[in-house]
Amino acid sequence: MTTTNLPVWDSCETWSRDRITAHQTDRLATQLQRLGRDSAFYRKRFEEVGFDPRGFRSPEDLRALPFTKKTDYVGSVADSPPWGEFLAVPRETVARVHFSSGTTAAPVPQFWTARDLERWADLYARYAHAQGIGPGDIFQCLFTYTWFVGGLGATAGFQRLGATVIPAGSQETERQIRTIAAFGTTVLCGTPSFMVHLGAVAREMGYDPAASTVRAIIVGGEPGGAVPATRRRIEELWGARCCDAYGSLEFQPIGFDCPAQTGPHLAEDFAYAEIVDAVTGEPVEDGTPGVLVLTHLDKEAGPLVRWWTGDVLCRDSRPCACGRTHARLIGGVRGRADDMLVVRGINLFPSAVEEVVRSTAGLTDEYRIVVDSTVRNPDTGLLDAIRLQVEPLSAADAARVAAELAAAVKDRLRVRAVVETVPAGSLPRAQHKAKRLVVEP
Incomplete structure (x- = not known):
């Protein structure tokens, strides 16, 4: 990849819908056969429902499989600690382990090979490139690094872009502000609420955040980046463009705003996405809110099939005004299908x-x-x-x-x-x- 003046980081961002579908079909066929052979969990699941991955012909064939839910994953780790039954590569090839927050049960692991980490970094770079970020930028990452997943992903991606990275974390608010002022930080990332808090504290300290060098703010971890009033509040407070990022421990990252800011673009070369009714599990049409269900197309360590994210979103598969063809999640995350806060x-x-x-x-x-x-x-x-x-x-x-x-x-x-x-x-x-x-x- 390159960070020249090309409108996109990767040519796949402008593939036709037919080419996207063909790519997904090919990758799914390969992935499902591998999981039927190398994943203890999916080998058993395929046998239980009578699914033969060798007969896979189109993404719609995935509907023959049940959803994979957090309870399945937690149960597999409990039954086969500490690695669980989803790991689909030899353990010695696992390069990174991250963990869930542990708010509903003991923290459970997710895995990456070296190739998976390269893929992860490149996806972050792709999305940041869409915001015009590159060499010369100073990126201060305010996502936490302790046990959580987002900080290291963003760091790797922005380094790949050629930006200077300050891995600051989410503590010591006043020090963050002094660092922005001293080093001329141009890009921030963090949760929407922390961006608002940071700006308020800056004013209390005598700094005007709108007069700072910050020109772009990337927010995630909360739905506020897609909420118009919240986005306006952040942009007015900082005098900077605010874009929404969306990801999870299991799929890093899922989507990211383009300059049109009409909803995060899915990485459809990385994951196959379904939007389904929260009650029936049946697919819903574009424009209808439903639960996002994702399947890894090429992840090596611990890939997931029909992963129930629990997030309610609304998809638009039409080409975007920015020229990208990957589907967008209009309005970002609408909420949860359960009672999660x-x-x-x-x-x-x-x-x-x-x-x-x-x-x-x-x-x-x-x-x-x-x-x-x-x-x-x-x-x-x-x-x-x-x-x-x-x-x-x-x-x-x-x-x-x-x-x-x-x-x-x-x-x-x-x-x-x-x-x-x-x-x-x-x-x-x-x-x-x-x-x-x-x-x-």
């Missing part, structure tokens, strides 16, 4: 909160998670914390128990909790299914 870039499930509450002594069995304006960022509408209503067994111990619970949530889930104690017996009791999550305007 995103708190300052951390994916948080109510079941994980339940585990912490139930592990805290001195409380009744009843509690509620309340999502309302008291824990939403007033500028972005995104969550800065969660609010918990709990019932101490003893009113005299209420303050101590609340402090212990807040500390436990911060330590185990890495999010802030505002704990509100209420008298024992005051929360609703349920005869069947308790409603633990309450979302208010």
Whole structure:
């Protein structure tokens, strides 16, 4: 690849739909046969449903297979620790291991070979190139590096572009601002909420973020980059262009804005995408929101087939005004098909909160998670914390128990909790299914 003035990083970005389909069909045929041979999980799954990968003829044939869900993956690791049954290459060829956040269960691993890492870096480079980023830029990466996946991917991709990289992480806000000022940072990446916070702190320190050298901001980890009001807030605050990035631990990266900013482009040479009804699992037409389901086309270590992302999106397969032909995710991530919350870039499930509450002594069995304006960022509408209503067994111990619970949530889930104690017996009791999550305007 090259970073000349070509409009695209890779010629595949302008392939016709027919060529994209032909490429996907060819790669899927090869991948499925390999998995039937080398993946313990998929070898068993194919046998269970009577699927013979040698008979694969078109992407629609994938519908004969069930979705692969997080529970499948977690179960495989539990049954065959620590590597699980998805690994499809010899263990000694695994070059990198990253882990899930562990908010719903013990952290589970994902794997990359050296070739997978090259592919990953090139995809990040492709998407950053679409924003006109290249040699001469100074990129300050504010995605976290501790155990998480995004920071290293972005670092590798921007280095491939020829940019100077500052791997700053997501801590020490004032130091981040001083670094931007001292080194003339031109590109930032981080969560939307952190970009807003960073700008606010800069103003408190006497810096005008809009007068800084920053000209491009890449946001991910939260849906705010595709929310018009949030994007406007970031762009006005920093005087810089804001583009949306979308990825996950299992698929890195999935999509990235082009200059037209009409929705992240899928990397359709890297993954085959289906949009399906959240209830029936049947495919929906372009323009209809549904759950994104992805299949790796060429990943070597631990590839996934029909991976249920749980993210609700809307696809448009028509060519973009920018000239790229890969489908776009209009409006970015719309939300989750389940009750997952995103708190300052951390994916948080109510079941994980339940585990912490139930592990805290001195409380009744009843509690509620309340999502309302008291824990939403007033500028972005995104969550800065969660609010918990709990019932101490003893009113005299209420303050101590609340402090212990807040500390436990911060330590185990890495999010802030505002704990509100209420008298024992005051929360609703349920005869069947308790409603633990309450979302208010």
